[in-house]
Amino acid sequence: xxxxxxxxxxxxxxxxxxxxxxxxxxxxxxxxxxxxxxxxxxxxxxxxxxxxxxxxxxxxxxxxxxxxxxxxxxxxxxxxxxxxxxxxxxxxxxxxxxxxxxxxxxxxxxxxxxxxxxxxxxxxxxxxxxxxxxxxxxxxxxxxxxxxxxxxxxxxxxxxxxxxxxxxxxxxxxxxxxxxxxxxxxxxxxxxxxxxxxxxxxxxxxxxxxxxxxxxxxxxxxxxxxxxxxxxxxxxxxxxxxxxxxxxxxxxxxxxxxxxxxxxxxxxxxxxxxxxxxxxxxxxxxxxxxxxxxxxxxxxxxxxxxxxxxxxxxxxxxxxxxxxxxxxxxxxxxxxxxxxxxxxxxxxxxxxxxxxxxxxxxxxxxxxxxxxxxxxxxxxxxxxxxxxxxxxxxxxxxxxxxxxxxxxxxxxxxxx
RNA sequence: GGAGGGGUGGCCGAGCGGUCAAUGGCAGCAGACUGUAAAUCUGCCGACUUAUGUCUACGAAGGUUCGAAUCCUUCCCCCUCCA
Numbered sequence: 343x344x345x346x347x348x349x350x351x352x353x354x355x356x357x358x359x360x361x362x363x364x365x366x367x368x369x370x371x372x373x374x375x376x377x378x379x380x381x382x383x384x385x386x387x388x389x390x391x392x393x394x395x396x397x398x399x400x401x402x403x404x405x406x407x408x409x410x411x412x413x414x415x416x417x418x419x420x421x422x423x424x425x426x427x428x429x430x431x432x433x434x435x436x437x438x439x440x441x442x443x444x445x446x447x448x449x450x451x452x453x454x455x456x457x458x459x460x461x462x463x464x465x466x467x468x469x470x471x472x473x474x475x476x477x478x479x480x481x482x483x484x485x486x487x488x489x490x491x492x493x494x495x496x497x498x499x500x501x502x503x504x505x506x507x508x509x510x511x512x513x514x515x516x517x518x519x520x521x522x523x524x525x526x527x528x529x530x531x532x533x534x535x536x537x538x539x540x541x542x543x544x545x546x547x548x549x550x551x552x553x554x555x556x557x558x559x560x561x562x563x564x565x566x567x568x569x570x571x572x573x574x575x576x577x578x579x580x581x582x583x584x585x586x587x588x589x590x591x592x593x594x595x596x597x598x599x600x601x602x603x604x605x606x607x608x609x610x611x612x613x614x615x616x617x618x619x620x621x622x623x624x625x626x627x628x629x630x631x632x633x634x635x636x637x638x639x640x641x642x643x644x645x646x647x648x649x650x651x652x653x654x655x656x657x658x659x660x661x662x663x664x665x666x667x668x669x670x671x672x673x674x675x676x677x678x679x680x681x682x683x684x685x686x687x688x689x690x691x692x693x694x695x696x697x698x699x700x701x702x703x704x705x706x707x708x709x710x711x712x713x714x715x716x717x718x719x720x721x722x723x724x725x726x727x728x729x730x731x732x733x734x735x736x737x738x739x740x741x742x743x744x745x746x747x748x749x750x751x752x753x754x755x756x757x758x
Numbered sequence: 759g760g761a762g763g764g765g766u767g768g769c770c771g772a773g774c775g776g777u778c779a780a781u782g783g784c785a786g787c788a789g790a791c792u793g794u795a796a797a798u799c800u801g802c803c804g805a806c807u808u809a810u811g812u813c814u815a816c817g818a819a820g821g822u823u824c825g826a827a828u829c830c831u832u833c834c835c836c837c838u839c840c841a
Contacts, residue, residue: 607795
């Protein structure tokens with residue numbers, strides 16, 4: 343492994359964040375002597391980010407930890423246009439209020455990973471609506487558009503790929519890279535930002551931004567991308583049984599988040615420890631050396647540390663304790679997902695499938711029935727054989743009924 | 759504007775008058791084996807208190823027919839070529 347002079351580049355490289363850089367040596371030299379301001383753009387289409395963005399957040403975190411200044415750029419302006427690369431079905435346009443609410447909500451996630459403020463090394467939350475909203479077409483074209491040649495843009499991978507495959511590429515999408523490039527220029531002017539980071543899929547956009555900032559800003563600026571993270575089996579990261587792995591506790595409780603990491607594939611543990619925890623590389627090396635079933639210990643560390651970063655140490659330990667009691671002792675943890683159902687609703691007996699549906703373990707009554715039929719449903723650790731069975735409040739111990747769908751999805755029903 | 763091709767379940771993609779809730783693949787869920795892993799094998803995979811039942815669904819609206827995802831008409835959208 344090559345060594346670098348700056349702690350920033352050394353850290354990012356050693357931990358596996360480096361995929362491509364426009365000028366690695368230049369960046370290394372600069373980071374070794376100056377405080378570098380760098381940014382990453384985030385979408386504001388939802389009120390939470392999910393683990394897909396976590397890698398980017400961690401890069402910002404390491405920037406700050408190595409003495410530099412990170413900027414989280416919210417795409418408040420670009421979100422208004424909507425990413426055109428998806429499917430047709432005219433996506434509903436988000437209102438300003440929604441976008442601003444989303445940004446405010448997402449900010450609480452950044453707060454866990456970054457220290458914001460006004461000091462020279464404090465992180466900054468920025469919003470490209472601040473400059474994109476007021477853009478005027480003609481002046482923009484004259485100032486910025488003249489620096490983009492179609493010839494050059496046509497060579498960008500993202501464009502070329504579409505053209506080669508004879509897939510449509512709208513003018514709107516074509517402009518996206520210009521707007522994104524413009525963000526870099528604005529941030530450079532406003533904050534002296536000289537580095538843009540992002541996922542490898544952003545390479546083309548980042549390069550355009552770098553060139554634009556170099557030309558108009560006449561500055562030495564850098565682009566840096568992280569590899570696309572897939573699991574060892576090749577799947578995109580971030581999906582679980584319950585859907586996307588969100589970073590807001592309202593969307594995914596700490597316990598669920600912990601379980602997501604706990605279930606990491608063997609082959610991914612070391613890589614994920616480096617990318618998603620603060621543990622030193624020495625410690626990680628020790629954990630990585632564990633083989634066979636012992637690697638589960640490494641997974642517990644990964645889950646605990648990753649959860650502690652996002653949800654706090656206390657919540658992480660509670661989640662770990664719940665997992666321990668639930669899986670290692672076959673008991674019940676306090677942190678398991680819980681649904682409250684009034685005793686009156688049980689009456690003479692509530693159908694078992696209805697209970698599974700309401701507990702969130704099945705998306706429909708039919709799915710719950712299938713679950714029972716397939717032998718995956720358990721009531722208080724007893725396998726359910728009859729899909730038409732019904733349950734009354736007698737099933738509760740201390741007012742709690744334990745439901746399991748498969749080995750890993752467990753929920754509690756609290757009779758109130 | 760002209761000519762041609764197309765819009766099918768989360769995605770890809772068959773079907774082209776009945777046997778179609780719709781082949782197949784991917785993704786997902788469950789079972790077995792295990793270590794809350796992977797790989798493998800097996801089952802499930804529109805909704806409804808499950809029913810040789812009803813409803814919803816093959817871009818939208820009408821129509822033909824005993825019967826339509828499949829045929830006709832109009833409209834919307836996408837692609838290719840020409841202008």
